[in-house]
Amino acid sequence: MTTTTELTETTLLRFATAGSVDDGKSTLVGRLLHDSKSILTDQLEAVERASAGRGAEGPDLALLTDGLRAEREQGITIDVAYRYFATPKRRFILADTPGHVQYTRNMVTGASTAELTVILIDARNGVVEQTRRHAALAALLRVPHVVLAVNKMDLVDYQESVFAAIAEEFTAYALELGVPEVTAIPISALAGDNVVDASATMDWYGGPTVLEHLETVPVAHDLSHCHARLPVQYVIRPQTAEHPDYRGYAGQIAAGSFRVGEQITVLPSGRSTKIAGIDLLGEPVDVAWTTQSVTLLLEDDIDISRGDLIVPSKDAPPTTQDIEATVCHVADAPLTVGHRVLLKHGTRTVKALVKDIPSRLTLSDLSLHPHPGQLVANDIGRVKIRTAEPLPVDSYADSRRTGSFILIDPNDGTTLTAGMVGESFASPEPVKDESDDDGWDF
Known part of the structure; x- marks a missing residue:
């Protein structure tokens, strides 16, 4: 009979990429696929022809993910793009998330099942607000491993001091958020330094390349010790x-x-x-x-x-009608106190009411803005929800699958919010519990 130990062994790593606009994320993904020989010959030939048509001397590897850019130019909603590739050591599922601020909410989709997130930074700009936002989401989603890829090192003369300062600032911020592990790697996606092959120009760096880290990072699938559901x-x-x-x-x-x-x-x-x-x-x-x-x-x-x-x-988990959670609001329309919604948990959908929004997270300094009254697109905040029927919910810390839910607009089926039961960056001030006698039948 197959043992539990055998069941936990896997050669698959799910990871997501995130980065600000123009940090070189498309080039990094293209370089990773190209140098790991994960591109078909006809794909590479098409990229070479398109690059030559633009006057480039060599293949522009960013064109491998240019479909997203073309969609954006057409005004089509951008979603997460999934790519599959493999090396002799491991198989990979890559969730490539958009870099624009207005699409930060899509990182929730891409990173929700990831065991690792690669956060890209432009070495010239350092840690920016979008970087902090991506780190906060990685912490919120409890992604076990975070790779900080400091890109465009060729544009800062491969200076170790530039890399060290960025790595120190980001790591301190991420640890404060509760990110369990950060691996910082200096790279040049354009030149290929430390993406798949080790850099000859950064001999001061002795750590792994991006691919080496992806191939060797331990993957802990919850099979033997998690709650069966x-x-x-x-x-x-x-x-x-x-x-x-x-x-x-x-x-x-x-x-x-x-x-x-x-x-x-x-x-x-x-x-x-x-x-x-x-x-x-x-x-x-x-x-x-x-x-x-x-x-x-x-x-x-x-x-x-x-x-x-x-x-x-x-x-067995407890059943409850009162849920407290940290959420990322993904809809263009705001989420407000008193909002009537549908809550989807697993395969069950029930009516629910947003009872309170105790706080919203300010990403610049991790402070909590108390009682904002509403959450708008890309906001991260705490909510209190009352459901019409009892639900068996786990804490997100115990199970990323059964500790999560989404809120849905009952009028048109739009997804409003992605929630993580019990998650919190800090303890906001106690909120007075108002009477439940509000005319609702739950």
Whole structure:
């Protein structure tokens, strides 16, 4: 039988890139793909032709991600672009996030499942507000590893003192935010210094290149020690002659692992039973784990529907109608106190009310602006939410999947806010709890 230790071993790293406009992020991504030989011949030839048409002497590697720029020129909403590549040591999923301030909210999407974030800085400009914003989001999303790529070192004569000052300032800021680890690397994406190959002009730097770090950074997938969770997506009843009594509960395992014979509880109802079988791709298995899409068969016929959460009975989260969270507001329309919204948690969507917005984070000095009354696009703040029905929520610190949620506009389905349950940069002043007698039925 496969052991839990074996299940945790992986060769896949999910990482995201972030940086201000014109910091050279497109060139870095292009250089990484080019020098790691992850570009098809026809792609490279197309880039070379386009570069020659612009009068460039060599291939402009930034053109490999120029599709985003073309979309922006057409006025199309920019989203996260995902790229897949591999080296002999590891496979990678790269979430390439836009650099414009108005698209900072998209970093939440790109970094929410990342184990590492590469934050790019122009060596001439140093740490700017957008850099601090990206660091704050990496801390908020609990990304385990942050790489500070100080780019355009060729434009500051490869001076070690410039790199050291930027690395010191950023690391101090990131640690204050709670970022667990920062690895600073001086690079020139244009010249290829320390991206894939070590730089011959920065012999004062003895650390890894960007790719070397990506290939060797430890990846800790939550399989053995996290809380097992399965949000139910479908109830399967084929009613065939071969399986007349088949009733399965299908979904993607959000965290942890499940085994046949394990005692489970269904939330929010609280009913318990045991797992009689697990179907994976049409075949029975004894154990299934995070990200696998499975169907659970249960010993008892109990009432389960889409939106319910199956958990081990010994490790069931509490259910609550009052949620406190740190959020990043992503919609153009503001989020206000008293806002009626839909809250989507896992596969369950319920009505909810924004009861209070205790504070908004000021990124320049990490101070908290108390009771702002509203959050606008790209704001990070604390919210208090009352839901119409009890929800089984984990702390985001315990589970990035079941400790997160989104708020939705009930009128047009627009995503308003991405939330992390219980997360906070600091403890704002206590907020007086007003009466719940506001005419609402929850």
